[in-house]
Amino acid sequence: MANVITIEDPADPRLADFRDLSTADRRPDRPGGRGLVIAEGVVVVERLLASPYPVRALLGVARRIEALADRLAPLDVPAYVATAEVMAEVVGFHLNRGVLASADRAVLPSATELAASSRRLAVLEGVGDHENLGSLFRNAAALGLDGLLLGPGCSDPLYRRSVRVSMGHVLRVPFATLDEWPGGLNMLRDKGFTIAALTPRASAVPLAEAGLGEGGAALLLGSEGPGLTEEAIEAADVVVRIPMSGQVDSLNVATAAAIAFYELGVGRNHDTSRKTDPTADAAR
């Protein structure tokens, strides 16, 4: 493992990536103006090391850096070792997870490129909450979505809190922005996707009856409060809902999405009694 460097002075300029971490997302000094990608904790740092994002540096207590030795062996990046006290002084708060890594942003695929290599996508509109966004990526990863498209009003998935809540899956699940809205959805339709808008409306089709697992599907998801805009709903091929018990208005958006991902992704397609498209698994 190359470049393990012990640091004793919290003011050491080599730690600039990790300084005042709670405001690091607002730094204006990166391409795109949105700060570095920061991973926290062994599991998320491992996902960063396995990702396409160019790793810049690590900072951790000795025990955590050692735990990552195998993953660090092939990398030519500095791994700074410090005490928990020095780390706390650098980042500005006590860090339970004991290890951090920084990376530069990578070039995102275009929406068209992502669609070309995907069969199951989520398309988000107005998902501004960083925790919900992180949970959506975690759930997409677990349930076999191929990627996420970010429509208007979505937050930055590489914001530190989203990275953490996603358990690092924002670094693994491809995403792209869909700039033209809702016109950009036509591109998906042209590529053979059925566009399904998820809403709590009683007039919508129950999710299980929409046959979404059977072909390319793009699931439109809105924010937790207002939901999808009318224009997004009108642009969809089918409007679907999760049947709910009488008095309850709605689930958290990431939870509702998980149910829909289950229905259209790997969850239900393992139920061979329902599989109507024998090529579905082969295409994955």
Add this chain to the structure above:
Amino acid sequence: MANVITIEDPADPRLADFRDLSTADRRPDRPGGRGLVIAEGVVVVERLLASPYPVRALLGVARRIEALADRLAPLDVPAYVATAEVMAEVVGFHLNRGVLASADRAVLPSATELAASSRRLAVLEGVGDHENLGSLFRNAAALGLDGLLLGPGCSDPLYRRSVRVSMGHVLRVPFATLDEWPGGLNMLRDKGFTIAALTPRASAVPLAEAGLGEGGAALLLGSEGPGLTEEAIEAADVVVRIPMSGQVDSLNVATAAAIAFYELGVGRNHDTSRKTDPTADAAR
């Protein structure tokens, strides 16, 4: 609407229920030693007012108390009106939601009573995280579970944070404690429940193939880290899993539960093509 009382002095002893709210859960002075039930915000307060919990008092800014006027009309409880500043001084922090209500605890049903009136139950083991517990109740309410049974190691669902995260559904969805563990599960089996343990193990049966929607079902759920104990898994009739994409270990427990609730509850039973028990809906 009875008993609207304007309060100007934050030290007014009539506001004792709401004082230092961040530590109120640890008050030793209530039956069970676990504090009052506190509801925050109009939606949750409305759910408290509609619940079996005996309401003691409300405290809110004028606008919020007015918004609840219809619900308060039939109640003989004090509704204290104060400014946001006075409220902040009483509760110890600034309260965005602008209205609170307090209630006494109610006698819980026994596990046997709850089972007798239920067809679909979740049984929790070691769910100590208050947010996960609150989310589990919210998801259970939305997806038509009849109740929750709390095995060993679970937190108090009436803790303030759980009440809030559940959106007040801990006050609506019945729950009981299952004291004998895992022996108490035999009672459920005797009442005709199929006991299904949810784990991420590859050897488990995919959820969709277990036929859980077709009869009485009790779903065993463990905590997010360690999951269910071996003894709980061995006590189950069937061990089920949510099929997941290759590299991902697991979902958040409340999210995994939501998918399972969907599969066995009202979500999938709206799919008439799969309904094999024509009495299922009639029994609800």
